[in-house]
Amino acid sequence: MTSTTDEDELSFSDNQTWSGLVLGLWLTGVFAGSLFGRMEGRKGHVYEIIMLMSLVWPAGYFLLSRCRFIPSGFSAGTIAGLAVFGIFCGFSALVSQAPLESTQYTALTILTIIVVLQFTTNLDAAQYEIGMKTYAVIMAALVSGFALYDYVPGRRLGGGSEILNPASFALVTMSVFITAMAIRRAVVRIPILVTMGTVIYLTGARASALAAMVGLAITLFSRRRTAGTSGYLLLAVCIIVGAALAAYYSEAVVRGITDFFAIQDRHRGLESGGSGRLETWKTTWNLFLSHPILGVGFRTHEVVLKVASSAHNGYLALLAEIGVIGFVAVLFVTLTGLYKTWRRNQDPSQTFSSSVLLGLACGYCVLAIFERYFINAGNPTSLLFLLSILGPVLSQGELEAAESGLAHGDGETEEFEPGSLDDDAFEARAGA
Numbered sequence: 001m002t003s004t005t006d007e008d009e010l011s012f013s014d015n016q017t018w019s020g021l022v023l024g025l026w027l028t029g030v031f032a033g034s035l036f037g038r039m040e041g042r043k044g045h046v047y048e049i050i051m052l053m054s055l056v057w058p059a060g061y062f063l064l065s066r067c068r069f070i071p072s073g074f075s076a077g078t079i080a081g082l083a084v085f086g087i088f089c090g091f092s093a094l095v096s097q098a099p100l101e102s103t104q105y106t107a108l109t110i111l112t113i114i115v116v117l118q119f120t121t122n123l124d125a126a127q128y129e130i131g132m133k134t135y136a137v138i139m140a141a142l143v144s145g146f147a148l149y150d151y152v153p154g155r156r157l158g159g160g161s162e163i164l165n166p167a168s169f170a171l172v173t174m175s176v177f178i179t180a181m182a183i184r185r186a187v188v189r190i191p192i193l194v195t196m197g198t199v200i201y202l203t204g205a206r207a208s209a210l211a212a213m214v215g216l217a218i219t220l221f222s223r224r225r226t227a228g229t230s231g232y233l234l235l236a237v238c239i240i241v242g243a244a245l246a247a248y249y250s251e252a253v254v255r256g257i258t259d260f261f262a263i264q265d266r267h268r269g270l271e272s273g274g275s276g277r278l279e280t281w282k283t284t285w286n287l288f289l290s291h292p293i294l295g296v297g298f299r300t301h302e303v304v305l306k307v308a309s310s311a312h313n314g315y316l317a318l319l320a321e322i323g324v325i326g327f328v329a330v331l332f333v334t335l336t337g338l339y340k341t342w343r344r345n346q347d348p349s350q351t352f353s354s355s356v357l358l359g360l361a362c363g364y365c366v367l368a369i370f371e372r373y374f375i376n377a378g379n380p381t382s383l384l385f386l387l388s389i390l391g392p393v394l395s396q397g398e399l400e401a402a403e404s405g406l407a408h409g410d411g412e413t414e415e416f417e418p419g420s421l422d423d424d425a426f427e428a429r430a431g432a
Helices: 006-015 019-039 046-056 058-064 076-094 099-122 125-150 166-182 186-203 206-222 228-248 250-260 270-290 314-345 351-367 380-389 396-407 423-431
Strands: none
Touching: 019 046, 019 058, 019 099, 019 125, 019 380, 046 099, 058 099, 076 099, 076 314, 099 380, 125 166, 125 186, 125 351, 166 186, 166 206, 166 351, 166 380, 186 206, 206 351, 270 314, 314 351, 314 380, 314 396, 351 380
């Protein structure tokens, strides 16, 4: 991802006009395809074909457009890490109890990563913003529509029609919630945040709720240099008012938090070991110890696991599936990718979009502590995580801009940008 200059704007209009829109439609299409496939009951190979087409069709766009088709600009470490990951996914499939299933997931994941690399090669900060805006707006309508269709009084949202489950529905909604921060106009952004937050609450999915809060906090914190004085004042007022209301209604707030996170629930609370997850994590760890190098097969730990339907921990699941070498390679790519996104966030021209990507990635890392997969290609939230960590190396101009941004220090602010908390005031001032 690169910053946008005047010369880039000309090139952008000629070569990359549709890349951001394609990104938004791609992410939305993956969820829509998955939803349609599940509604069809996964008849025959229809579901697999729908998912394959929804994941790889952007490659046709990059082939036929004037964008780069072959990914480029990535560090040797990123390329090596992805290569090691792919190799050990393949090795693990050979020793898996479900070799065909593992091989299929490996091939699909590799193809998806290639498409992600094509996107990150061609997208700049402005196009990322367009893509995330498109995704947030369309998906907000789609999620809201499905929520109305699925809602059954007395049941957790997402499980009423039994097409999805509450956890998977909340996982997707979490990314819509965070990408709403890519929308500059508060009149559009805030209703989406409120609606998606309500959907997550009604699913009762604690992990996604926590991930959404972490992602939003990281996004806001990453924009602190561009907030301006009015933005800081508005944020301070919101915090003070929120704290006062929470203190005044403390009993109701504590009761609501306790009920939502099921802290005292005998089946889902602390005494249950987190819905029995501690026991499941221990079993998954022992599964890794029995297959430390090659694992039990990428995306097939559930075939071997006997105590639960899945590991309910993406890190432990991946470790048990592909072994320690492949797992370390994934961690290396993840951490270096997060660092590159953080460095881009220091460039004021990229802060608005990079802050959302950073928030998404950090929120997803929290979510993976409790959900079944870490590296996944079957939902837009996982794809956004891959987009966040698989950026190319920073150009010399980006490095200089990032260093300049860091040199200003946390105590100073840059010129106010329209994506901050007070964006409407900025636009009014700019039009004067």
